[in-house]
Structure formats: C-alpha cells, structure tokens
Amino acid sequence: MKIAVMGAGAVGCYFGALLAKAGHELVMIGRAAHVEAMNARGLLLERAPAPSYVLVTASALPEAVAGAELVLVCVKSADTEAASKAMRAYLAPEAVIVSLQNGVGNAQGLAAVLGRPVLPAGVYLAAEMAGPGHVRHNGRGELVLGQGPGVEALAVLLREAAIPTTISADVEAVLWTKLVLNCAYNAISAMTQAPYGQIVAVAEVETLIRNVVAECEAVAAACGVSLPRGQAETVLAAAQGMAGQLSSTAQDLMRGRRTEIEYLNGHIVRLGVAQGIPTPVNQALLAVVKVLETRVGEA
Incomplete structure (x- = not known):
C-alpha cells in the first residue's frame, strides 16, 4: 500500500518507519533538511535492538500525498487548517485519513476542511528527531483509533506492522x-x-x-x-x-x-x-x- 505521512516529525517518522519495514511504500512529507537526508540515505530508525535504515521517499511538497491509500496527518495542531488546504486537491477519493496529532478536535478540523471523514487516533509514543532523517524511539508506541470507515482494516494493517493498535468506542x-x-x-x-x-x-x-x-x-x-x-x-x-x-x-x-x-x-x-x-x-x-x-x- 502507498502511505503518505503529512508532517514527518518524530511521530510520523516512527510509525512511517515501521510501516515501511512491513513492506509498504512510504512517502514522508516534511521539512527540507529531513527530506534531503531521507532521500539521500533513507530514514534512520534508532530503536532496540539496533538502529536501521529504512527506504522511504521524501518530499517537502503537499502534492506528494497524491495516490496514497492512507494518509497519516502528524502536523502541529496550529498547522491543521493549512495542511488540510494544502493537500486537499491531491488526495485520492478512496484515501483513508488519520489524525495522529496532539490535543482534541484536530480530526474534526481536518474533516471540516477536507469535506470527508477523518479517523481520530490517540498516540502514546516517546520519540524524538535526533537529527535530519533520524528518529529515536524512547518508549511505548501504541495507537488507539476511533470509530469510522475502514477502521477495522486499518487496525489490522497497523498490527501487522508491529504497531500495537486498539479501537475505542469512545475515542x-x-x-x-x-x-x-x-x-x-x-x-x-x-x-x-x-x-x-x-x-x-x-x-x-x-x-x-x-x-x-x-x-x-x-x-x-x-x-x-x-x-x-x-x-x-x-x-x-x-x-x-x-x-x-x-x-x-x-x-x-x-x-x-x-x-x-x-x-x-x-x-x-x-x-x-x-x-x-x-x-x-x-x-x-x-x-x-x-x-x-x-x-x-x-x-
């Protein structure tokens, strides 16, 4: 599956790396320094038992979401509206959109601009960007998804990528x-x-x-x-x-x-x-x- 990460910071890079390791095609959309590093040598995932490089495609342009069947939105809460508007025209009609953001109300904000359902997710992850294209895992790493179209299949996909995932009736x-x-x-x-x-x-x-x-x-x-x-x-x-x-x-x-x-x-x-x-x-x-x-x- 082609998966796009909109906002390739610590959260997006960590989960994106695991999905890429599981065989999915990942495109990471983020800051220029991270994009250059990932395109040059891959995404460095520093995680026990040993660090490893993961092959991904990276871009600084929102149109890179085109053709993705799954889009993980990981931008800062303040950037939700701008990111929504930037990628809206390029989203595939069948794409599943998931908000992996801090705070409450981001999924609703995305849905209002995009005019389509957005799955909310609670993220429990300790991670940081240790350098350009280099994500360091410090602990945990599970997701809790809200109810919505495609959520059951998404949960299976995430679990198969070694991402502990549950579905909540009260997200x-x-x-x-x-x-x-x-x-x-x-x-x-x-x-x-x-x-x-x-x-x-x-x-x-x-x-x-x-x-x-x-x-x-x-x-x-x-x-x-x-x-x-x-x-x-x-x-x-x-x-x-x-x-x-x-x-x-x-x-x-x-x-x-x-x-x-x-x-x-x-x-x-x-x-x-x-x-x-x-x-x-x-x-x-x-x-x-x-x-x-x-x-x-x-x-």
Missing part, C-alpha cells in the same frame, strides 16, 4: 486522557528541560501534577467528557515507560520553534473560562511556556 475520552497527560508533563519538561523520569523523581512534583490533573478533570466533566477514574495515578505511572523522554514542547523550544502549548494547557484554560471553572495551575504553566517562547523568538 473522545481517549484523546482527553492523552491531553491530560500532555498538560501534566509537557510544560514542566519544557520549563526544566528535564525528561519525565527526572521530573517525577522530585517529590514535590507529585502535588503539582495532581493539581494539573484535577483541573483537567473538572473541565472535562463540565464539557460532558467522561474520563476513566484514577487519572492522576495513570499520569504519574506513565513516566515509567517514558523516563528518558523530553516532551515535544521541550524539544520545540530547544529547536527554536513554536510549541503546541495553546492546544494543551491553553485549551484547558480557555474551556475553563467558558465553563466558569478556575484553572490557575494550567494558567501558570501556559504563561511560563509562552514567556519561554518569546525568549526563543528573540534569540
């Missing part, structure tokens, strides 16, 4: 659960430039994380989202499988790029205002990361 709760995890860790990791394992090793951080989670739970409930019980314990335990991972927000700041903080803690803050629910801890994390973004912009 909104899954996406919110991932949002809570990101709200708890991303900003703290960005502010401290520390990986998850180092963060939770500090005793005082547990209270901070519990307060973040409590605000997220209150906002979710007000929005009619039913989260699984024990969110705080789930979030704290998640660090064990991603101990060496710097958050994507921390990685963005390191590379001088804008972060997705407005779609993480910022999303909780905005919904809290709309619902009349105070979110002071999420507000504080949002504010500090935005200050750090300003400093990066001045560098």
Whole structure:
C-alpha cells in the first residue's frame, strides 16, 4: 500500500518507519533538511535492538500525498487548517485519513476542511528527531483509533506492522486522557528541560501534577467528557515507560520553534473560562511556556 505521512516529525517518522519495514511504500512529507537526508540515505530508525535504515521517499511538497491509500496527518495542531488546504486537491477519493496529532478536535478540523471523514487516533509514543532523517524511539508506541470507515482494516494493517493498535468506542475520552497527560508533563519538561523520569523523581512534583490533573478533570466533566477514574495515578505511572523522554514542547523550544502549548494547557484554560471553572495551575504553566517562547523568538 502507498502511505503518505503529512508532517514527518518524530511521530510520523516512527510509525512511517515501521510501516515501511512491513513492506509498504512510504512517502514522508516534511521539512527540507529531513527530506534531503531521507532521500539521500533513507530514514534512520534508532530503536532496540539496533538502529536501521529504512527506504522511504521524501518530499517537502503537499502534492506528494497524491495516490496514497492512507494518509497519516502528524502536523502541529496550529498547522491543521493549512495542511488540510494544502493537500486537499491531491488526495485520492478512496484515501483513508488519520489524525495522529496532539490535543482534541484536530480530526474534526481536518474533516471540516477536507469535506470527508477523518479517523481520530490517540498516540502514546516517546520519540524524538535526533537529527535530519533520524528518529529515536524512547518508549511505548501504541495507537488507539476511533470509530469510522475502514477502521477495522486499518487496525489490522497497523498490527501487522508491529504497531500495537486498539479501537475505542469512545475515542473522545481517549484523546482527553492523552491531553491530560500532555498538560501534566509537557510544560514542566519544557520549563526544566528535564525528561519525565527526572521530573517525577522530585517529590514535590507529585502535588503539582495532581493539581494539573484535577483541573483537567473538572473541565472535562463540565464539557460532558467522561474520563476513566484514577487519572492522576495513570499520569504519574506513565513516566515509567517514558523516563528518558523530553516532551515535544521541550524539544520545540530547544529547536527554536513554536510549541503546541495553546492546544494543551491553553485549551484547558480557555474551556475553563467558558465553563466558569478556575484553572490557575494550567494558567501558570501556559504563561511560563509562552514567556519561554518569546525568549526563543528573540534569540
């Protein structure tokens, strides 16, 4: 099958590499430096037990999605609308579109612009781009798909590529659960430039994380989202499988790029205002990361 990855960063490169290793034809659409490296020598997947190069095609142009039967959208949340418009004219009529993005509402945003169904997916992966065309796996790597056309066949395809995949009848709760995890860790990791394992090793951080989670739970409930019980314990335990991972927000700041903080803690803050629910801890994390973004912009 021909598969296109729109937004070939850490998430797209990791899952794209596994799909290519399973024999699929992969086209990776991303930044020029990554495109040049992948076309020159392949995509370097650094993963136990040993690193390996994977043969893919790479392009910086959105029209490279043409002819793909499956399109994995992995762009930043802020780029959802622009990416949708850029690739809309080139999508094959039968292509299955999947959103592998942080935050909630991205699949709906894609569908609104594309005028076709988009499958939402919860992504649980610790990975980073360690250099041009070089993705490093730091832990986990499973997907949770929402219901929609073609989802059963897609789940089989992903599992055959050694990607643990489940289908959820309530993907909104899954996406919110991932949002809570990101709200708890991303900003703290960005502010401290520390990986998850180092963060939770500090005793005082547990209270901070519990307060973040409590605000997220209150906002979710007000929005009619039913989260699984024990969110705080789930979030704290998640660090064990991603101990060496710097958050994507921390990685963005390191590379001088804008972060997705407005779609993480910022999303909780905005919904809290709309619902009349105070979110002071999420507000504080949002504010500090935005200050750090300003400093990066001045560098």
